[in-house]
Amino acid sequence: MYTHFLLLQRRQTKHNTDQSTSETILSLGKLAFKGLKEKNLLFTEEDLTSCGTDVTKAAVFSGLLTRIKRENHELYKQNMFCFVHQSIQEFMAALHVFHSFTNKGENVFTESTSATSDLTASEFYKKAVDKAFEDEHGDWDMFLRFLVGLSLESNQDLLQDLIDKSEKHKDASKEAAEYIKKKIRENNSDPDKNLNLFFCLNELNDDSLVQEIKNYLNSEEKPFETFSASQWSALNFVLLTSDENLEVFDLKKYLKSEKVLLGMMPVVKVSKSTLLSWCELSEESCNGLTSSVLTKPSSNLTVLDLSHNDLMDAGVMRLADGLKNVNCKLETLKLAGCQVTERGCISLAEAIEFNRVSSLKHLDLSYNHPGDKGMRALNAIVEDPNKKLETVK
Known part of the structure; x- marks a missing residue:
């Protein structure tokens, strides 16, 4: 062209x-x-x-x-x-x-x-x-x-x-x-790098790695848990270049697994809404979401539902690091039933306060244990006229 x-x-x-x-x-x-x-x-x-x-x-x-x-x-x-x-x-x-x-x-x-x-x-x-x-x-x-x-x-x-x-x-x-295929197989740490190499293979009219993934997607067998880094990159490339609507990413459509989520971060990054409730996730997922999605200027994510996963305070504090970043576009964050206590709630409130351009409007912390200090910190943010936050559950 x-x-x-x-x-x-x-x-x-x-x-x-x-x-x-x-x-x-x-x-x-x-x-x-x-x-x-x-x-x-x-x-x-x-x-x-x-x-x-x-x-x-x-x-x-x-x-x-x-x-x-x-x-x-x-x-x-x-x-x-x-x-x-x-x-x-x-x-x-x-x-x-x-x-x-x-x-x-x-x-x-x-x-x-x-x-x-x-x-x-x-x-x-x-x-x-x-x-x-x-x-x-x-x-x-x-x-x-x-x-x-x-x-x-x-x-x-x-x-x-x-x-x-x-x-x-x-x-x-x-x-x-x-x-290029050799470089893809050797790279286990940076999916974005592999993704670009797949675009290079596309320029060279070589679809051998991609065809393998297409065959998996068209069959009943979807061995995502055993995927290598190169196969994750191929899957991301297939989805990102397909006609499939990626505005909503629902992990349960593939497999309720932390490994699968971490392997599909490039797809999460282009989605507007990511549904991860009841998916057996931990702090590690929060690390991946913060470093690969929330802090990236190219991210489209505005709705993130992590409800009913054992994120604990450590995971929520890692998400708070993402909320502090000026590139974060989240408007809705759902953390219901994630075993968050006073410490995690205060971290979220401080993150929203820290980011003067925070776009967050809705925060769901129902079925958690914020304590009196956590409640006061969150209520102070809701009542701040300079913040866009409208509701805290």
Whole structure:
């Protein structure tokens, strides 16, 4: 899709300028890669010039790069530039890296400017996968999807005016897919990383791991308790890319198990309502929900029902850590019958008080033991006119 979009931009500009557009496109790719390395989304005219981009020529590619006028801004009088969307920048950066390797024999991932013509395409993709996988914040995830997609012959045919077709890539896409599957099997700690690698496999038209999960879902046998980390990632990928409505996540639909919940956190994160009552959960589930969902800016979760699980004060205090986070979007939290005492209730009240932008409106603590101090702390929050909290049971 992005390749066709680039070709459309190029076709439109040919009617507006007599200059070759290839050099401008490739210089924009260099600019995009520079920004990705430096975690920069805004560029000055000097940034464009340093990457060999003529500002006048770049202006005709308004579908890729746009100018931000700041004449009225006190600190920034000069014009600034940015790509029209971050994914456009990531695609252009991947195009630059692919072109540098294919046409010039250079691996721009390294600091050295010397040619690396002896580097095989397979090694090149492995280095790219490792770079994205090792980044803690996922800044290279979309870039990697675009880069492995460019390894396919179909995309290289579309970009033949920009990229030399090379024998280097003949079997590289298959080898890249095998290396990605190896990384998925070895990673037992970060499901989000594995999820991105599944998107990369999708770009490479490899669905071997996904097909295994689809077969499980279509059969009566659902051995979730014995799933490996790679199988959990495959299950999350299948659900996230399916037509299934994920607004409500009900753990009982799969299996009432803490292990299953922890394995499906990426699905919980995109749901608006998560139903976990009577599912035999403990403090460990609260740890997972806080670190993987409540504190993530990408989370959609607004309703969380954990009623009638033995969370105890320790688990509820961990949830309170999530409520303190400015990224938490919870509006309803149900903790009925979770063996919460005065200590846990006070922690919840302090968390709501701490987060000045807390969105929590409804808190259910029925069938617990808040004690007098816990009741007073919670009532004080309800009566605070600056808080959105409307009801506490």
